[in-house]
Amino acid sequence: MISLMIKKYGDLEQSLEFQEIPVPVIQPNQLLIRTQAASFNPLDYKIVRGDFKAVRKIQFPQGIGRDVSGIVEKIGESVKGFKVGDKVFSRIDENLVGTMAEYVVSNEKDVALMPSNLSFNEAASIPLAGLTAYQSLVDVAQLSSQENVLIYAGSGGVGTIAIQLAKHLGAYVTATTSTKNVDMVKKLGTDQVIDYTKENFQEQGKLFDVVYDTLGGEHTLNSFKMLKPGGRVISIAGDLDDITAKQLKLNRFIRFLLSLKVKKVINTASKLDAFYRFHLMSPNGNQLQKLAELYESEIIKPIIDKTYIFEESIQALKYLSQGHAKGKVVVKMSK
Secondary structure: EEEEEOOOOOOOHHEEEEEOOOOOOOOOOOOEEEEEEEEEEEEHHHHHHHOOOOOOOOOEEEEOOEEEEEEEEEEEEOOOOOOOOEEEEEEEHHHHHOOOOOEEEEEEHEEEEEEOOOOOOHHHHHHHHHHHHHHHHHHOOOOOOOOOEEOOOOOOOHHHHHHHHHHHHHOEEEEEHHHHHHHHHHHOOOOEEEOOOOOHHHHHOOOOEEEOOOOOOOOHHHHHHHHEEEEEEEEOOOOOOHHHHHHHOOOHHHHHHHHHHHHHHHHHHHHHHOOOEEOOOOOOOHHHHHHHHHHHHHOOOOOOEEEEHHHHHHHHHHHHOOOOOOEEHHHHHHO
């Protein structure tokens, strides 16, 4: 089969190539999925650039892509919840990475039936971004009705889902975006849209129960300026706290270095009696099925910026890396 592979760290054009590799062999608890569509996430181009090699090195050549939708081609002998021919989608396990390929293997526990009202392209846009938003807002932030939440980058892959999910949870939603995306973000149900090119949203005052930081950098620390006493900052792009570092099974030395980096954030949170957590999304088929129900009920709608064919996968990732995508960038396997 043909698969897009990372052959080295560096520039996307120079580091990625299509290779012929064997169709993977499944274990008893796994499914072989014939890929119909896949999607990229910022994590993918950051890995190619080598942003995380100090924390977790990869063995070359390495597949790329974590989101897939497709048709079950084969099931392991212990698989009970799915059958050959089922239309499914999945955020595959890190040990199985490589959804930009004609066939993909996923653990049964990480797979869900596709929303019946969505195309393969639409379903492929959901898993990583959807689970990230769901776990961040529901599991970690425990966002509740009537709370005020600020969501950074409301037009991004995670942001577009987080806005719709937060509204479903009954929150008052404020989101940041640029001028050209204001109307789109409003249509998602946002109660207040802040155009960051025209106003300094960090001067809003301490209005928010939850700040959802999808940007990182200086934005993580500045989030506390807008947080009510006892509020929560949930980040998917900021500095790792020790709990998340332990989840990644990082060694003590790396964790020590990370603790120095995150110290200012932790101290700021402590002074404000606030909560800070860097959330690392984990695959979860049960939660993915809950998301499927929200899409089937049209409580959440997929937002796709561009769709490319498989042969254009590298161009698709280059486009995403420019940082201007509205929603998700999807790759379909056939024309």
